[in-house]
Amino acid sequence: MDAHAGKHFPRPTPVSRPYWEGCREGRLLLQLCTGCNRHQxxxxxxxxxxxxxxxxxxxxxxxxxxxxxxxxRRPVSPGYAADTPYVIALIALAEGPVMMSNVVGCAxxxxxxxxxxxxxxxxxxxEITVPKFRPVTAGA
Amino acid sequence: MHxxxxxxxxxxxxxxxxxxxxxxxxxxLCVDAALRALGDAGLRKDQVDGLITCNAMAxxxxxxxxxxxxxxxxxxxYCVSAATGGGTTFAALHQAASAIMAGLCxxxxxxxxxxxxxxxSRDQAMKTQSSCxxxxxxxxxxxxxxxxxxxxxxxxxxxxxxxxxxxxxVAVACRAHAALHPGAQMREPISVQDVLASRLIADPLxxxxxSLVSDGGAAVIVTSADRARDFPHAPVYLLGIGEGHSHEHxxxxxxxxxxxxxxxxxxxxxxxxxxxxxxxxxQLYDCFTPTVLVELEDLGFxxxxxxxxxxxxxxxxxxxxxxxxxxxxxxxHCHPGNPGSMFALTESVLQLRGAAGARQIQGAKVGLxxxxxxxxxxxxxxxxxxxxx
Ligand SMILES: [Zn+2]
Numbered sequence: 001m002d003a004h005a006g007k008h009f010p011r012p013t014p015v016s017r018p019y020w021e022g023c024r025e026g027r028l029l030l031q032l033c034t035g036c037n038r039h040q041x042x043x044x045x046x047x048x049x050x051x052x053x054x055x056x057x058x059x060x061x062x063x064x065x066x067x068x069x070x071x072x073r074r075p076v077s078p079g080y081a082a083d084t085p086y087v088i089a090l091i092a093l094a095e096g097p098v099m100m101s102n103v104v105g106c107a108x109x110x111x112x113x114x115x116x117x118x119x120x121x122x123x124x125x126x127e128i129t130v131p132k133f134r135p136v137t138a139g140a
Numbered sequence: 141m142h143x144x145x146x147x148x149x150x151x152x153x154x155x156x157x158x159x160x161x162x163x164x165x166x167x168x169l170c171v172d173a174a175l176r177a178l179g180d181a182g183l184r185k186d187q188v189d190g191l192i193t194c195n196a197m198a199x200x201x202x203x204x205x206x207x208x209x210x211x212x213x214x215x216x217x218y219c220v221s222a223a224t225g226g227g228t229t230f231a232a233l234h235q236a237a238s239a240i241m242a243g244l245c246x247x248x249x250x251x252x253x254x255x256x257x258x259x260x261s262r263d264q265a266m267k268t269q270s271s272c273x274x275x276x277x278x279x280x281x282x283x284x285x286x287x288x289x290x291x292x293x294x295x296x297x298x299x300x301x302x303x304x305x306x307x308x309x310v311a312v313a314c315r316a317h318a319a320l321h322p323g324a325q326m327r328e329p330i331s332v333q334d335v336l337a338s339r340l341i342a343d344p345l346x347x348x349x350x351s352l353v354s355d356g357g358a359a360v361i362v363t364s365a366d367r368a369r370d371f372p373h374a375p376v377y378l379l380g381i382g383e384g385h386s387h388e389h390x391x392x393x394x395x396x397x398x399x400x401x402x403x404x405x406x407x408x409x410x411x412x413x414x415x416x417x418x419x420x421x422x423q424l425y426d427c428f429t430p431t432v433l434v435e436l437e438d439l440g441f442x443x444x445x446x447x448x449x450x451x452x453x454x455x456x457x458x459x460x461x462x463x464x465x466x467x468x469x470x471x472x473h474c475h476p477g478n479p480g481s482m483f484a485l486t487e488s489v490l491q492l493r494g495a496a497g498a499r500q501i502q503g504a505k506v507g508l509x510x511x512x513x514x515x516x517x518x519x520x521x522x523x524x525x526x527x528x529x
Contacts, residue, residue: 007282070287070294070342070343077269077270077271100278
């Protein structure tokens, strides 16, 4: 997909591959610790809460709120120029973990801290699909 | 009492020319800083037996400290290249103090420099600017370094009602101090209005909320308190030092509005047996204006959430309750990357020697400096004083 040429494509690792495969199938997967029943992000070989290694993959609701955000006015590299200005946000997922993403589907000035958002998926290539978020109320 | 309290002292301190210094490579700036600090301490180069440096982005080398030792033709017993981003400087001081106390060496030269303004090739500049953040889970979204700090600024605004005007005052205060420093890179006074009128880089951060890109270096010479008596300048004692490390990537921070500066500060205060109200100045890490707000709160200079009004009331200016960045900081004095806090250290030494000229704090006897690296990730606080006990 030419629209995403020059962007920073993530390189899945053996541990993170299920996450990226989930994204490709339109599902946001988080690791869930079967020891303490808590979710974590990013994928690890141990539970960041209790240290157990008994981690399963569970589909997340895809809902969260904006913990903080900014509008990037000068792109990090030419591959992001067409998207500029774009919103970098930390999304507090309903399951607990926080992840970085872009908020799309609304004007940057309409984003606010605490705003409810939901996941959508942006296909970058045959292998890579990137989860992004949009306002729940945008009706997109 | 903690064994490190008052156990070592700074006996030499010096800066190179800073700002735009095209005539020297990063390595040469590092060596120049070393020579100036040796001169300040009245030492020959063979009288230091420990060396700590940090790598330079403009002239990276695999074994940086060894490269500097080779250039200087010194042959230390202890030789380390430190790396915790902007926190490197005071982490290096921690290592120097520990090495001296453990008997690894007697006298340590800490010298750091970079040439970010003049010494970066096009390729190097592109490479360092073209991505940041976690390569899998942040970088794909296109964050820039200012945007990561903007997340902290926005969170503070949302939590406490902090305003862009209040953040701007940090830049204005630093510039007012830099105007009194003959060597500072930016000395033309600015107003809050100037900051707000400057280009938005990553909302709510404007260009003048962001620190400089500079060439420059600085060095200090550290030795045991017992040896420190026989030098040309009165020793400046390390009374407290503490570190705190909480994360690397901002999306993994457990809080956006508070940081491991709290732990670093608590550890340094505990070692010194002193508190924030004892400090006569605070050199705080100001890569972007909001970091100073978080550090003022985490280090106990004001209450949680109160830093905005605190700076707006003028308390961080010279003559205020706690003068911050009396040399102008990274915002106005200079910011050559990882060595940035070296200038906060050399400025603290000058203040405590009573040699800070027009920006001298009268009767300065004890002060604090704080360094931060990553995205509020690694923190180191030091407390320096003129009296050992
Ligand atoms: Zn667990």
